[in-house]
Amino acid sequence: MSSPFRRQGGDECSPALEKRTLLAGVAGASMPDIIKARNALAETQLDCGPWKCSNDEQALIDHANAVARAVEVDAAQLGPEKALELALHRVRERHLTPPNKHGMNIMLESLKCPRWWGKRLRKLTNRRLEQRQRLLGRTQKKDEIYISDPVYRRMIDQANRNARYLEESIAVNQDGDEYTLAELVELGTSNPKNRYAELMVRISGLEHWGEKQGLTSAMWTITLQSAKHPMRHNGSPNPKYDGATPKEAQACLQKQWSKTRAAWDRAGLRVYGLRIVEPHHDGTPHWHILIWMRPEDEAQVTAIMRRYALEHCPEEVAHNPSIRFKSVRIDPSKGSATGYVVKYVCKNVNGEQHARKNVEGDDLDLYGEPLATSVPRVEAWSRCWGIRQFQFFGEPTIDVWRQLRRTDEERLADWEAAIRPEPEAAAILHDARKVAIAGDYYKYLCLMGGPMQPRDAAPIRPWRVVRQTTDIANFDRITGEWTSDKLGRYGEPVASTWGLVVNSQVGQTEYLTRYYRWTIERKGEADAVDVQRVTETATPLNLVGGGVGVDFQRVGEAAAPWTCISNCTDGDSAAPLDEWERQVTGSFGEHDRHLRSERQRRITNIQQQAKIDAKQYRAMSVRRRLEHEERERLRASLEEGRELLIAMLARGELSPADIPPGAIA
Template sequence: MQSKQILLPDAQRHEAFLRSAQFAPELARIPFKWRNRVITAAMAKMAWSSWYKIYESIATSFVREFAEQYVPAGVDLSQSDADIVATAERAAAGVTKMLWMAVSDTHALQIMEDECTAYGIELPEFDALADTIARLVDARWWRRQLRKRVKRAFEAGNIRLGYVNYRGEPYASNDAVLSRLAQNRRNAAALAATLVQNENGQQFSIAELAEKTTANKAIRRGELMLRINGFEQIARECGDQGIFITWTCPSRFHAMQHSGKPNDKFDGSTPREANAYLGKMTSLCRSALARRGIGLYGFRIAEPHHDGCPHWHLLLFVRPTAKYKTAHLQDVAGRAIRIMKRYAWRVDRGEPGAFARRLDVKRIDWAKGSAAGYIAKYVAKNIDGVAEHKTKEGYVVTADTEGDVELTPSARVESWAACWGIRQFQQWGGAPVTVWRELRRIEESMLNEAPAAMRRAWDAVQKIDGEKRACWAEYLRAQGGALVPRKELVVTLAKDEKTVIGRYGETLRTTPYGVRCSDLIGVVFKSVRHTWTPVQATGGRGVAVGVAVPRTRVNNCTHPDRPAPATPPAAPAPDLPAEAKTALIAAWAAVNACPYPRLIVPDNPPHKGNGT
């Protein structure tokens, strides 16, 4: 009797195919963390089909498209930082070996472009071929590019598969946070182990010097709040109107909904692309405001939604300028808000919730309190944390642990910004902070015959503990106000341009060495700057980065001196055209990539009569 054929349900057949040995090669490139969710997403695509010829092709196409978008070719996303360093060494060595075979500049450029493509990295563009070669043969350049490429690709996949949300890993994935914390530890060890000495004989570690700059989170937060308070003082004095705005991206930039469910409208955009969209829209908006004679100044802060998509908080003060075109409209803030809404709703205007969520506006009422209070929470939350860390949606984010490592909300935000290269804080309008910092380097003895404006600006930036605080508002008054154009600044930087020999050849370096005052043309008030040189650390075991560890325990210093090995004879040069040989040697000599220009031939060069 013929046995009865039993068909499994479609879902079971789909999953059996996805987990079969036949389909395993398609999943080989996918990191192990992602595979279950990739299989789940593929099964959702296959659900409508019950014929194996159709659902198998659907699954194969989906997985290949996903891998092409989120898994760079030639790069293993699950590799550790040590593996990335080894990959960088191999890539640099491979480029070096292949460039010896180049016969022209075009051929060399094609070799480097193919090698970058193999690792999913863009070829750097420079006017001189030697500048490109200098980077492609340097393992440190490859290390930086690979770290950035692997981190962003892995994080983009985590966002696409729904790992990053307030119910799982808010703001940034645990992988990104752990990688950033490990990087910070490596950097801290390197800075602490590197000693430098100035011309006065004073020695410090670079870590000690960094603690005195805005790299110190406490100093960074204090300076930001000082500048925000200064803007508020100017706004109160001038009667400017204040507004606090939250600018959000369209739905297609969000991987997750407010409820924590996947967003069907998500198009795969990364947080970096979403931040670029916000930058473009606000740039167009500011240009439109300037054309209508509306001046604005203040601060903007970028921070992530729970799914990693950025949004901007803007604390702005507006006033009509001499070019204000609608004098009959006294509500300048209302006019500015209408223009901002026009650009906030410009893209995907008709989607549900666009008018309600794209632009949230709050007018600042001076009678109710300080304008800085609107933004102080966001400054602290994005630098060193607050007691209660809430997302824009109102969810409370608490600290998490991964092994013995605590993952705080502020560490997640900092990792998010570092991973995607997003600038968190930006000043709009006002005088530049670089001049403020340079004025602090100028000694009082330099101001004996300084103009009154120069003396006023210098006094404003000075701080004496327990006696006097620096005042950003007074600094703005000395510079010409909060809306002063750059070309009308009273105090500007004095810069020195010189050509220096860097890691990749000659480069033009611009260094400030003081300030100039428009009231005293031709005079530079020089700042105090030290020349720091590295010194050899003594006592204890130093920590170095990029130094190879000995392969054996043998102390070679105790062995008797041995004669140096004889230099092997140079291999005969291949028979290349004269212009090709000259161009190749010149390119290598320009970057000092080898001890002397030479050409390498294969280990077994052909000989007459050997049939090769």
């Protein structure tokens, strides 16, 4: 009998899948053999090198602490280059993705942090446990719909831990206002009611724009080929399933979408709309796309999308292509686009807004499950696999809308009094702010130039600046410059949105919208450290004279170190690993024989470099002192000559015509 395993052929969507042995229904294989192969693959999901995925949260925390400490010891005894090499080996053997490449030191600092390891191990564990349940056929409508019960409970526990942290954390600004983080979260789009309201306002505004422009709207549904689905629609195992995870299936859909948009651009077709991602009963994602286009482009736009949606395994749906790609043109005489899409939005947010009285089945999802119970499972599925549920395309950036709505009229007036903006720029911003606060998204689109336009052409865009430190030691009193940027947890530069940039015919004008500097502390603690303290300045201090919004009473506070090893301590201060930590981290013991020679070589290099640096420093100090003295002599000579000319003019010995222009300026 043929083996139920085979390699995926050229019909592949994700490079990550090409190197993995996948499940497939080989000709002649029976269903028991297929199920046996899936069970065998399911058991391998828990093995991630030295880390074994399980529901034991404390074991995960202990493992993260141990491996972070091993990296820390390596850095102290082997030097940064060798330590980073070993740390990246630890990352790869646990099937994790290395940190972003901001430089060797930043990467090493992140790998010495238990939080970095804990966060990624937790994400890996959730996904491996869930994929195991999918392979075993337990995630489906007849058993545990959308997401398995064990992983759903893990996501609920994590949400409860996050909620407790928010309740126990207090944010204090420079005005002395105090709020719990839970109160602040309720004010943003993390609140399902606010999220739903913003989504519907945006969709309604886009529909209004389409009506005014005479555009055509349609609703598309895109489903992947059967090889990406572990279960059939009736709840039985799918023999064609190739072992793809929802994350990999989402990558396939994104690849199809990117090809489609590239083809539209080449053909000069312009569209805009909303993409909604939902799970099938077995956790495989599918897309709903609400799209607006010019009537004369509808046939070509739809044909391109259909071609790429059916690119893989088209023979499966030759009898009925609508199984994989379904297009429904929205008829305004029968209902609006907003009304058509409202249920798709509701059952992915909280399911409360759509339940209408006297409408049978209005509170149920596609599989007959109550929205009150299915929506939390859909949200848990989205968080587990890192899949974004809603994505607008072709419209102006929403960041400008949100920043406009957070502006304060009194502080806006103070800012304009300080910077004296160009009148045209001020008028543009005030008009946009007025419609944003009123919640009129259609007028906002009109002021921003409308959808289907390059974002660079918009009159207003976000003002992103690298955060500046408020340490007074980094302030140059002569030049007025701040010489050190505010760095992230691991020393990486951090850029954030501080306000808005308004483009006018004269130039660009910056408007500040973030007015407060917040200190976040845990209840009952006087000092905030590490994750319990986040400080943000109100504005980059070199933007406006006088340091607008800076509380100088708190300037110069020392931040807690990220690790117990700083640049000023000797490497011997790190305590050695005990036997249990050596066993958990695995690879440290293999390099014991190299420690002495590597450490001695590093010390020798440091000593030699220190001698060179000392000589260079002394030479530079002498040169700088001589240059400074020469500048002072020239300045004194110029001042003396200027005073002499003024005295001669006063005595009448010289006339203004005798003095060259600018000599006494």
